[in-house]
Amino acid sequence: MEALRLTGARLVPIAADAGGLDVDALASLLAREPVRAVYTTPHHQYPTTVTLAAGRRLQLLALARTHRMAILEDDYDHEFHYEGRPVLPLASGDAAGSVVYIGTLSKVLAPGLRIGYCVAPQPLLERVVAVRSYTDLNGDRTLEAAAAELLESGEVGRHIRRARRTYLARRDALVHAIASRLGDVLRITPPSGGMALWARAHGVDPSAWMRAAQARGVAFQVGRQFSFEARPLPYLRLGFAGLDERGLAEAIRRMALALGDLRKQ
Ligand SMILES: Cc1ncc(COP(=O)(O)O)c(C=O)c1O
CATH class of the missing domain: 3.90.1150.10 (Aspartate Aminotransferase, domain 1)
Incomplete structure (x- = not known):
């Protein structure tokens, strides 16, 4: 929340219930005022752990398309799903380029690694890389290479x-x-x-x-x-x-x- 505030964003809370984010409430807000982006954890809503209902997923993607609103999809612990079929990220159904998909190795390996990843339209990624380089020119290349090796060898998948x-x-x-x-x-x-x-x-x-x-x-x-x-x-x-x-x-x-x-x- 504070990271978003630091960008100058004005934050507006949207309720969540047993079906996850209340997408109707978001639609009502959009009808009243423009919204640049919605931050959401659809796989396991944080903190309630609820998975976003299928109908709401489609509704959210459609809202983003219609209103030119970005969806910041924080998929921080998708690796650990125990019941039913795996739930695909919103990003997988995003034909309009609305979704900025964010994942992390914090839950899978260790939070201390500080390694995450982002899948998004190219112009946005270029901007993210530029902004990141202002505070951290190199990142930890050695650690990143080691993590990449573990991923490519299948060790992370087995773990x-x-x-x-x-x-x-x-x-x-x-x-x-x-x-x-x-x-x-x-x-x-x-x-x-x-x-x-x-x-x-x-x-x-x-x-x-x-x-x-x-x-x-x-x-x-x-x-x-x-x-x-x-x-x-x-x-x-x-x-x-x-x-x-x-x-x-x-x-x-x-x-x-x-x-x-x-x-x-
Ligand atoms: C909602 C949510 N998103 C993301 C993360 C992971 O953040 P990071 O990758 O910065 O460790 C966490 C960790 O607790 C979290 O609770």
Whole structure:
């Protein structure tokens, strides 16, 4: 958000629901005022993890074409999709050159690499390369060459397939642990992909719970951190990729203890 603000953009939030980005709300906005670009994470909406519904994908591409609006498609964790057929990026159905497709090696290999990629119309890419070169003339060529070798040899593909199985097992372990220990306070729909779960909290203030959980040595994010206006929202985002099954069960045990601490106060 701040990166976009730094460009001088005026940001306008668009709601998301169980079908992903509310494309009708975007259409209403477009009817009122021009919009240069929409930033979106259609594969696994950030932070709710929802995949953009098929009809909305078409509607969004059509809106972009009609209104000459760019779609910034941030496909940051598409490698990890567990259910149904793989979902193709919006960019794959973009005949009008509206989509700027952005991916990263941060989730697949490591965030510290700082390597990402962009697929976009040539004039835009030339501009991006120029702007990037003002702050970083060379990039890390050695690291990029090493990453390219891993990609070309198929090693990254093999790693993704292994990691996908691991993360699916971790997702299921987290879902199971929540159902057995926190079923009365957290409502969840297991995410069909990604590395985190979005849960609705009932009868507990997520921020207070977060603080109590930190005291018990476990951390998670809360709805307010993702609200455009920093409003409290009754949600938690729980990452599951970084802990094994036993670690996840322990994290949920501690969250339940923290809830007990909170209720005794
Ligand atoms: C929504 C979203 N986009 C992109 C990224 C990856 O950003 P980067 O490639 O700069 O590490 C993340 C990482 O957490 C993310 O949450």
